[in-house]
Every structure is written in structure tokens, then in C-alpha cells.
Amino acid sequence: MKTGWKFGRAALAVSLMVGVVGCAEGGIFGGSGEDEDIRVDTRPDTGNLLDAGEDAGEVGDDAGNLPDAGGEPDTNTEPDTNTEPDADITPDPTCADLLDTNSTWTLPLVGQAQLQARLAFDGEGVWVTYVQRPGESGTPERVYAAKMGCDAELLVEPFEVSTTPEARSIQPSLALSETTLFVVWTEDDVDRTIHARTFDLDGTPRQAESFAVTPILSSGDAINTIWQPDVAVLGDDEAILAASALTQEGARLVLQRFNADGERLLDGFFPYPVDLYGDQTDPSVAANDSRLITMSFVGGSSDAPRVYHGQILAGGTKATPAQAIVAHPTVAINRSGRLSKAQNNGRHWLAFSGGTGFGNTILVKDGSRMSVGSDYASSAVGNREALLGDVAASPTGGAVAWITRQSSSTALNVHARRFLANASGDFTSQAGRVDLHSGDQARMPYGVSIDHVAGSVYVVLWGEGSAPNTQRVQGRFVNLN
Template identity: 85%
Template sequence: MMRMCGKVGRAALVACVLAGVAGCADGGFFGGSGDDDIRVDTRPDTGNLLDAGEDAGEVGDDAGNLPDADDEPDTNTEPDTNTEPDADIVPEPTCADILDTSSTWTVPLVGQAQLWARAAFDGEGVWVAYVQRPGESGTPERVYAAKMGCDAELLVEPFEVSTSPDARSTQASLAVSETTLFVVWSEDDLEGTIRARTFDLDGTPRQAESFVVTPILNSGDVINTIWQPDVAVLENNEAILAASALTPEGARLVLQRFNADGERLLDGFFPYPVDLYGEQVNPSVAADANRLITMSFVGGSSDAPRVYHGQILAGETKATPAQAIVAHPAIDLNRGGRLSKAQNNGRHWLAYSGGVGFGNDIIVKDGSRMSAGSDTISSAIANREALLGDVAASPTGGAVAWITRQSGGTAVNVHARRFLASASGDFTSQAGRVDLHSGDQARMPYGVSIDHVAGSVYVVLWGQGAAPNTQRVQGRFVNLN
């Protein structure tokens, strides 16, 4: 507005500023009704200064349009049509401008080994949260985080997230909002605690110490003996925690909301009973802009496990609005499923592996649908066992990453493949697959991790090392077109 006002003189500028501050109504300023709000200038005329209602072309123009010496007004009242950007302003490069898709990078090692790595892209770079196995004997594992830029250079050096030096911290998970990094993990203490910590996206911690987010029920009881935490972001700098807790009835999925200030919100609760869905382990959680939470877990009997998933609105304390259903009833489960954290038109994708023996598949489905349909198979590699898939969402669908094991040995390979989907969640096609690692020492005991970066580019994490004690977290930006 100020650019437009700057070319029409003092009187129009005054009117424009007043209108911008208070608005105009019924022909008068400040919401007046016209004649009742007419302002009369009763100040004496000095003879030298221009009144607010005088020549609109004399003041407020640029220096080249000052009144001529003969006091005739400048007739140049044409608006400035130069809309070209300033040549001296160089726009900041975007992630897509500097993407390095030709090299594999390694997270710098602080201790002995790096395990349980998860990735999340924040628009500028990729956050990696992982468990660092220390180099000193007897020192417990700790949770670390680092941020890798799109040019495969570190933006934030590895730093320690966990703050309990005597407790073993494992099973790290993370999620990012527009302003905040959320990290949760399981602490192997006497209580079996779930802890969290939040950070600005430059790595600045919001708290000096981690805080406990172990769910508390409305009875006031704390859920102990809890593990396998996962986290997803809600709006208003809140997050939703999902974990598996050992109860007298068996292992149960439990949820707890908390915020970036370390406060637990409402009560923790168990969405689904054990007598209907069996022991509930390997939880995963996602959420959309409408605060609809999608959950998945492995349930059923030990000899015939299934992936279940369900939905609930944030703030509810039971899951009756949407009962969990079997994700795919016609395939034997191999390993647990994961949900994509980002959104694709409000949808979340679910990926898991299933089948009998070697040659089984990674299954991807629209987890936002409360149905067993809309599936696609993403591996189908002969003589391989597909394991531990992870999935990411994009505006056109998403991508899945997984590892495979040969039938004759323990070698593990890393793969990724993009899939396309319609706005309704139906799969339309699959794009090409890339094999990221084909050596005999690629390992990730806890699976791979994938997240969407831009267009058809994704970031994939995996572990490499001859044994878990030597595993290093490696990553790569890959174009899955």
C-alpha cells in the first residue's frame, strides 16, 4: 500500500495512511458517517507551509518531480511502472538449487556406532536422530541429532539430545513442524520412561534438560515399562506420542499429547483393547492439519500377526469414532508397518512387509482410508526377503524404502521406489526403483528411513557396517523419477 501511496502526493498519502490504519466507511474516516465527521482545519495559515489539502503533486513525489521555479505544478503524475526486481538482490538458493544426488554422506561419528536412525526434512535440510553407542566400555547409549544440508554438507554438527548420563537411551524417533524439532526416545531405567526434547530448527534447544512424556492416565497412574515410541506433529506446536506399554492385560498401544514446552496435555489413554486386537507392538503415528491422528500397530496372535490401523481426533480420550481394522487380511505379516509423517492432500501412507518365505513384498496402502483396499506392491524381488520398510508422502504420492536379505546369507541391500496416487488415494502407477546399496555389509537392524524433499527427490537413511558395533548411519538424496 505504501508503494502505491508514495506517488500521489501528500493529501492522498494522508488519506491512504489513515485508511490503512483505521479504514473508511460511509464516506468518512475512522468509521464516520460522512457529514458528521467532516474535519475543519482551523490552524492559521503561515503563508509558507502547504496545507494538507493543497497541491497533490508537490510533496510526496521523488526528487525529480519537485515544483518548478515558476511555481507551476509538476504535471508528471504517471504511476511508477518499474516493477523489475533490484539487480543487487540475489535470491537465496533453495534446497532444490543445491541438491547433491550424486554422493552418499555419512553422519560424523562421535562414539563407537550409530543405531536406530530416523530422518525428517524441515525445508532446509534433513534432521537425523539416532542412538550413539559410546566408545567407552560400560557407558550407556545416548541419543544424538544432526542436520544435513541439501548439498550433503553438515548444517548442524552432531549434538547430544538425551540428558540422563546414567540411563541407557534407545529407540529414538523424531518429527518436525515449521518451527520445531521434536525428538522422543525410550529410557531404559527402572520405570521404563519415555522422554522428549524440542529444538529450534537451527539446533538451539528449547530446554536445558529432557522432559518426561510417559503417558499419565486419568486415574493419575503413570504407564511404566514402555518402549517403541513414535511421534507426529500437531498444529500449535503440539505433538502426539504413541508407544507400546506392558500392562497386566498384555502389551497395549498408548497415546499422549504434549507440547514444545514440555507439558503433557489432557490424559494418556489406551485406544484399543487387547481382547479384540491382541498384543499391540511396533506402533506408528501420523496426523494431518485437521488434527486427525492415524495410528498403526502390529496385533493379533503370535502365530498370525496382522497390521492394524485406526484413527482418532486429537483431544479425544477413546477411539470409538473409528475402530481399528486389519490393514491387509490376505497376507502373512513379516515385520511391522510405518506411517508417513507428512501429508499428501491430507492422506497418510502405510507400509509394511508380508508374505511367506523369501520373495515376499513391501505393501503400501492409503492408511487414511479405513478399509483394506488401495494396496500396491513395491518390491517383488526374486530370492530376497523384503524387510523393515519405511514410507514418505509427497504431493503426487510418495515413496517407500526397504532392505532385502538374500536367501543364502545375511547380506542386506537397500532399495527405494516411488509410487504415484490420485487425489483420492488410489494408486495410479509406480515409478522406477533405485538400489542404493548392494554391498554385503549394509545393515540397519531397525530398518531404513525415508522422507520427501522436493519433486521426485527423497532422502534415504540406512546403516553400514560389518556388525552393529561398527554401524555408521549413511544417507543419500535420490531422484526417484
């Protein structure tokens, strides 16, 4: 890699990223089709079946007039009008029937520690991706996944997602379509590339090996030295990757579209210049049913970072001008933006940390509004520094989860809070804050993770342990009413 680029916040970002990982652990867009479902009748010909061309209704007409076992014809030709279900048939329980909101669950430990976890709810259970730190000295970290049921019982046992044992696999992120689990992560190899793998929702892999989705520009150049990947679905078999890449100009947000078969779709590209928005880190991405992509990142300068967000339609190569998300005129510093994957009435929520020091706030804004304004919901804990975790959307609003601390050496506590919004995206009310974890040290690089389950019930994930080498993933279904 060339060494002529300027040092500054970009170099600091790389240094911090390596430290965190080591210690804590062109157009881009078109459609697809499906094969016809061809069914073949393999039953033997008994000589008594109706010809395939006969009216299928004749079978129903004759069905009530076959002779019974005693040789007497059945004279009852009235249709059965009983629509009540059979008493001995019990419907399968739904997630809402099984929900366990009283206990905190963990995942089986394979190795030494579990780091950098993210979750997503698929309607049946909760998918969790995380970094598994092995117990053997010198063995690289691996990306794992597991699926937890609504009754806090495992549906899919933990399994290894990454397939390159010679490199450390770190910083996983995930997204769900109706049929597919997409997982992306950083390979800490010589080039520092991005890999991905896809699965059916029962955990069946679509590929035996992971595939590279490191963006390739229209020039043919691959964008290496890349980290902090995030992913959102564009359809059942398509996704969009957002990541931060180190270039000669500085750290830049980069996008790449790919499909579930491991193919890059057209060119990757940089939507925003460094000279206008500064070094671009902590990317987040979401997409709606119309394939409108919303992205956010932390830009600006090292002494005054700002959260920006922008939008681009599938097929575009230049994003609309990003706007600084300044939720209140007195909030001078914004950090750690996250977009909800799901939507509330077609909108994704954008959450970030506003202000500095103790007593600062966690802010939530309608990410579909491309403007600066005071339309936001805020949460704070007195005399504690608030660090963003994640935000989720629901049909009635959403919820935000975050961590707080009293100083750099004290315990991190985990909190969640639900908010309501009207059809226009205006906030109408907030429920009381729920403290999920306190009195011990909770750690989770990049914060906690949250998703909506049903009604006022959400699932929250965090890491617990006095040090990275002892950290375990903790999860809980919680009613935020």
C-alpha cells in the same frame, strides 16, 4: 511391577527388544493462543520527524521534491515503474538449486557407532536423530541430532539431545511442525520411561533438560516399562506420542498428548484391548491438519502377526474399531507397519511387510481407508526376504524404502521405489526400483528411513557396517523417477 501377567508374545517382545537394543543398537485434546507482537520506536526525536498521527502518505508525496545536492529542485515527480530486480541482487538458492543427488553423505562420528537413525525434511534440510554409541566402556548410549543441507553439507553440527547421562537413551523418533522439532526416545532406566525435547529449526533447544512424557492415565498411574516411541505433530506446539507398554494384560498401544513446553495435556489412554487385538507392538502414528490421528501397530499372535490401524479425533478416548490390513487374501502374515508423517491429498500411507520367507512383498495402502481391500502397491525382490523400512508421502503419491536379505547371515541391501496415486488415493503407476546399497552389509534396526524433498526427489537414510559397533549413518538424496 507385578509379575502375575501372562507370558507369551509380550514377554517375547520384551526379550527381543532388549536383545535388539543391547546388540544393535480421559480425553487428550484443545487450543492455544499467541501474544501480540508489540513494537516500540526507540529512535531519538530530532524535532523534524512527522507527528505520529500525520498521514504516512505525505512522506511519499514529498520524497521526490527534496532539493538535490546542487540546490536545484527535482522536477521529476513520475513514479518509478521499473519492476525488474536489480542486476546485482542474487536470490537465495532454494533446496532444489542445491540438491546433490550423486553422492552418499555421512554424519561426523562422535564416539564409536551410530544406530537407530530416523530422518525428516523441513524444507531447508534433513533432520537426523540417532543413537550415538560412545567409545568408552561402560558409558551409556546417547541420542544425538544433526541437520544436513540439500548440498550434502552440514547445516547443524551433531549435538546431544538426551540429558540424562546415567541412563541409556535409545530408540529415538522425530516429527516436524513449521517451527518446531520434536524428538522422543526411550530412557532405559529402572522404570523404562519415555523422554522428549523440542528445538527450533536452527537447532536452538527450547529446554535445557529433557522432560518425561511417559503417559499418565486418568487414574493417576504412570505407564512405565514402555518402549518403541513414535511421535506426530498436532500443531506448531503440540504433539501426540504413541508407544508400546507392557501391562498385566500384555503389550498395549498407549497414547499421550503433550506440548513443546514439556507439559502432558490431559490423560494418556489405551485405545485397544488385548483380548481383541493381541499384544500390540511396533506402533506408528500420524496426524492431519484437522487433528485426526491415525495409528498402526502389529497385533495378533506370535505365529500369525497382523498389522492393524485405526483413527481417533483429537479429544476422543476411544478409537474406531481397527481393521486388519490384509492387502491380498494369500498374505497371511503382516509385519512392521509404518505410517507416513506427511500426507498425499489428506491421506497418510501405511506400509508393511506381507508374507513370509524369501520373495515376500512390501505393501503400501491408503491409511485413511478403514477397511480391508486389495487397493495396494507392492514391491518385492526375487529370492530375497523383504523387511520394511519406511514410507513417505508427496503431492503426487509417495515412496517406500526397505531392506532385503538372502539369509540371516548375508548382507542387507537397501531399496527405494516411488509410486503415483490419483486424487482418490488409488495407485496409478510405479517407477522402477532403485537399489541404493548392495554388496556390503547394511544394518539399521527398525529398517531405513525416507522423506519427500521435491518433485521426484526423496532423501533416504540407512546404516552401514559389518557389526553394530562399526555402524555409520548413510544418507542420500535420490531421484526416484
